[in-house]
Amino acid sequence: MKTLPLATLALAATVSGQAFAGLVVDGHLTDWQINKDTWVSSLPGVHSMIEDSTGGSNAFLNPGYGGQAYDAEALYTTFQDGKLFIALVTGHNPLTVNNPGGNVYAAGDFAIDFGKNGTYELGINIVNNFAGGLLGGVYSNPLWAYGLWNANGGHNPNNPDKTHPTSLLNGTLIGTADYDYTTNGVGGYGFWKSDKHFFYEVSVDASLLQQAGWDGSAFNIQWTQNCANDSILVDPGFFVPEPGSLALLGVGMIGLMGGGVRRRFGRKQ
Numbered sequence: 001m002k003t004l005p006l007a008t009l010a011l012a013a014t015v016s017g018q019a020f021a022g023l024v025v026d027g028h029l030t031d032w033q034i035n036k037d038t039w040v041s042s043l044p045g046v047h048s049m050i051e052d053s054t055g056g057s058n059a060f061l062n063p064g065y066g067g068q069a070y071d072a073e074a075l076y077t078t079f080q081d082g083k084l085f086i087a088l089v090t091g092h093n094p095l096t097v098n099n100p101g102g103n104v105y106a107a108g109d110f111a112i113d114f115g116k117n118g119t120y121e122l123g124i125n126i127v128n129n130f131a132g133g134l135l136g137g138v139y140s141n142p143l144w145a146y147g148l149w150n151a152n153g154g155h156n157p158n159n160p161d162k163t164h165p166t167s168l169l170n171g172t173l174i175g176t177a178d179y180d181y182t183t184n185g186v187g188g189y190g191f192w193k194s195d196k197h198f199f200y201e202v203s204v205d206a207s208l209l210q211q212a213g214w215d216g217s218a219f220n221i222q223w224t225q226n227c228a229n230d231s232i233l234v235d236p237g238f239f240v241p242e243p244g245s246l247a248l249l250g251v252g253m254i255g256l257m258g259g260g261v262r263r264r265f266g267r268k269q
Contacts, residue, residue, distance in 0.1 A: 023078075023080050023085050023203070025085075025178040025179060025180050025201045025202065025203050026180050026201065027180035027181045027182045027199050027200065027201050028182065028199060028201075029087050029089070029199050029201060031043075032046065032076060032087055034074075034076075034089075036188055036189050036190075037189075037190070037191075038050075039052060039073065039074045039089070039189065039190060041076055043078070045078045045079070046076050046077070046078045047076070047077055047078065047234060047235065047236050047237040048074060048075065048076045048077075048234060049074065049075045049232055049233060049234040049235075050073070050074045051072060051073060051074070051230075051232055052071070052073040052074065052189075052190045052191070052192075053067075053071050053073075053230070056068060057069065059071075061229050061230035062153070062230065063149040063153035063154075063228070063229070064147075064148065064149060064227060064228070064229025064230065065229065066227075066229045066230070067091075068091040068192075068195045068196065069091055069092060069093070070091065070092055070105075070225055070227070070229040070230050071090060071091040071092070071195075071230055072088075072090050072092070072223060072224060072225075072230040072231060072232035073089045073090055073091060073190070073197065073232075074088070074089040074232075075087070075088050075089075075221065075223060075232045075233070075234040076088075076234065077221055077234050077236050078236070079206065079236070082205060082206050082207070083203045083204065083205055083206060084203065084204050084205075084206055084209065084236075085201070085202070085203045086110060086124075086200075086201070086202040086203075086204075086221055087199070087200065087201050087202075088110075088199065088200040088201075088223055088232075089189070089197050089198070089199055090107075090197065090198055090200070090223075090232075091185075091195060091196065091197060091198070092107055092198065092225055093183065093185065093198055094107050094126075094127050094181045094182075094183055094198055094200070095183050096225075098128060098226055100226075100227075105225050105226040105227035105229070106127065106128045106167075106225065106226050107126070107127045107128065107225055107226070108128075108145075108165070108166035108167045108223060108224050108225055108226055108228075109123050109124060109125050109126055109127075109128075109165075109166070109167050109168045109223075110123065110124040110126060110202060110221060110222070110223055111123055111142070111144070111165045111221070111222045111223070112124075112209070112212075112219055112220070112221050112222075113219055113220040113221075113222065114209075114212075114213055114214050114215070114217065114219045115217060115218070115219065116218055116219060116220050116235070118162070118163040120142065120144060120165050120222070121140065121141075121142070121212055121213050121214075122138065122139065122140055122142065122208075122209060122212040122213075122214075123138075123139045123142035123144070123165075123168045123171055124136075124137075124138055124139075124177050124179070124202055124204060125137045125138075125139065125168050126179055126181070126200065126202070127181070128167055128226075130167070130168055130169050130170060132170075133168065133170075133171075133173075134173060134176065136176045136177050136178075136179055137173050137175075137176055137177075138173070138174055138175045138176060138177050138204055138208050138212075139168055139170075139171030139172060139173055139174065140171060140172045140174050140211065140212035140213065141171050141172045142165075142168055142170070142171040143168070143169040143170040143171060144162075144165035144166065144167070144168065144169065145165070145166045145167045145168075145169050145226065146160035146161065146162055146164070146165060146166055146228065147160050147161065147164060147166050147224065147225075147226065147227050147228020147229070147231075148160065148227050148228060148229075149161055149164075149228055149229075151163070160228070161228070164222065164224055164228050164231040165222070165224075166224055166225065166226045166227075166228055167226055174208055174211050174212060175204075175205065175208040175211070177202050177203060177204040177208075178202065178203045178204075179200070179201065179202045179203075180200075180201050181198065181199060181200040181201070182198050182199045183198070185197060185198060186198075186199075200223075218235065218236070219235075219236065220233050220234070220235050221233065221234050221235075221236070222234075
């Protein structure tokens with residue numbers, strides 16, 4: 001595992017304890033403090049990717065079409081108290097049933113790529129279960145399905161872009177995540193106020209990331225639908241120390257910060 005100097009770890013422990021308190025997995029994202037016009041979260045420590053495309057039913061999303069019904073609009077992530085939190089906004093209804101013959105595709109799962117090299121070593125199974133799988137299951141050694149598009153954006157299901165996995169097909173179950181999502185579309189967000197949006201929220205213990213091979217280095221989180229018409233990816237953007245180190249340092253911080261001295265540390269949005 002990677003290690004950091006004590007001062008750096010102590011700083012991260014302080015921010016984790018003070019800035020991120022209050023996140024609750026309920027699918028409604030109220031506590032993420034998201035601006036309804038810009039999609040930007042004002043909650044300290046949150047990193048996001050915002051890609052709200054045009055409204056309507058047939059808009060191009062890159063690489064596929066589908067308009068609002070397949071729009072992956074915003075993805076947020078942060079760490080709090082030894083947990084990785086993920087929040088998603090999409091125009092895609094989680095209850096969509098997979099029917100490729102009818103050109104209808106269900107939601108995919110959350111995929112995490114340790115090292116940001118396109119390998120996606122961990123999956124979180126959320127909506128559509130595979131045979132023998134567990135909804136909410138966290139899987140290492142995942143076997144992924146892929147979408148309809150190749151790496152150049154051309155329609156080629158036989159040679160799909162494997163940097164954008166869709167749904168889990170199998171894997172090694174190592175634990176479970178807390179998750180929730182909404183199934184009634186909500187308007188009033190972004191530029192196209194009449195568009196309907198659905199919200200996902202997930203939290204997973206950082207220890208499970210470690211168990212799947214995370215060494216504390218940078219990683220990406222990705223989500224898309226089974227067709228991969230519109231993928232979205234977020235980079236947490238900062239090093240987070242090992243959960244065990246945070247737990248130990250939480251106690252040590254009392255001594256390190258003795259005398260009532262309080263300091264504020266900013267994080268880049």
